[in-house]
Amino acid sequence: MVCAMEDHSPALVADDLTLSYGSVRALDGLSLSAERGAVTALLGPNGAGKTSAISCATGLLRPDAGGVRVLGADPWRSSPQHRARVGVMIQDGGLTSGASAMRLLRYGASLHEAPLDVDEVAEHLGIDSFARTLVRRLSGGQRQRLALALAIIGRPDLVFLDEPTAGMDPSIRRRVRELIRGLARTGTAVVLTTHLMDDVVGLADAVRVISRGRVLASGSVQEVISEHRSADGAVVVQATAAGVDPEMVPALEADLRATAARHGARLEITSGGAADLESVLLELMDADHPGPGPDGSGAPAATAVGPTEEDRR
């Protein structure tokens, strides 16, 4: 008899992962977790170690040191039963080029005992509009949709999405966001990587900022922003003004500035939550990985240096 008990342990726990490709260290003591029923976003520049971390968590790579548990199991020794519970959308698609989109989706569904309704998934993601097209002839965004559909078709408990909305038009991106929120709402743990801050602000319950193979910041979007904002006292307050005559916008801005001035603050009326998170992210990256100076010596460039972690403390 199977006793159905809610499992509240994290879906993913990576502990002190180390991984090298030759002399290049991709993961350098990376530790992170992802909760069930939540969207966890891994952020960081290209080459930060996000894909390597996901590869270790999906059993594609074996870390040199450290441990990773996915739904309580070691992914390196995963069984078909375990793999059926984990959906994966890999960065380069992983799609068989000689099959049509719908045939490939039906094939993916046939690997599972109780998959989602293939037609329903295809309709929701707009795959039905290119159902008979060969994968090799699909656009980048269409391939992304198909790869996403294949990742979720088996009703996974945990799904890894590597840049799920890259190359998608705004309307499809909105649908994909709704779908990802729906997955989390029904208990699925979602781990995604993205370079789109709008996606993070709109989707993520938790954020892990990764650089050079380790986690620099961790928490909710607001926690990461408030803990790592720049030391100049800038605060981003996002508001939407409705019903304003366009001609009156300059006057409205002047009033807002006057109000801010009464509180002793300067006001910049441009940024939003995503922009704020992006500035924090760039600042963290700059502090962690200063670019090469004009002489190529690795010294910080004069125009790109932000306060370091030590400065903030």
Place this chain on the structure above:
Amino acid sequence: MTDLRDPSSPDRTDRAPRPAAPLRRILAHAGLETRILLSNGEQLTVAIALPALVLIGLWLLPLGRLDGVPAVDTAVAATFATALVSTSFTSQAIITGFDRRNGVLRWVATTPLGRGGYLAGKILATLATHVLQVLVLGVIALIIGWRPDLLGLLGALPVWLVGTVAFGSLGLLVAGTLRTEAVLAVSNLVFVLLVAVGGIAFPTSSYPQILGGLVDLLPSGALGELLRACLASGPFSPGSALVLVVWAVAGVLAVVRWFRWTDS
């Protein structure tokens, strides 16, 4: 659609993620690969058209014949060997090479199918394609006068299976160790060389003595000789059987040792 799994649903347990039965997964993959192979014009050319040309060519031209044996019999033996190498080696090397470059092998390893299921499905797809090749080419051969011997066909069966393992593993070895562009070039070039001068189209007895000795040691030479023994009353050589088995075992071991599932 966005609420993919209602936690309060009474049939939640029934809908919990679990893999399909192993055989169903393997058959699903074999079906996909077979359809892809048979719906691709280039692959069909390699699988059917080229062996058919070999059949007609060797039937019409006074080449690759054995004394006292009807021309169609030696042509059929050479044709079936060509078909086996085309599908097991060339087609599989190309398909797998592109799958590797496109990340398919990485994705497959994360699914319930897994790497073992992928390889099992691939072997089944190859065998299914072989059956189709034998049927199509056999019909053409019957039309031009081939009268098969049942015992010969039965004797060819184990040769066919061992040959499939030998050339299939060599195809995977090429696909799993070289860049995709090199896979295309190598698999096509090797195919042409094996058919033309590797003991498939012509019996090793027709080569100069030194060259014939070398060809005897090739898997193509062994396959050609064994199929000629079964289908064209040629001399049976236990040495050829041993050579083919050694290539099959060595090929599988080499795949286990050197096959890389990713391009990186």
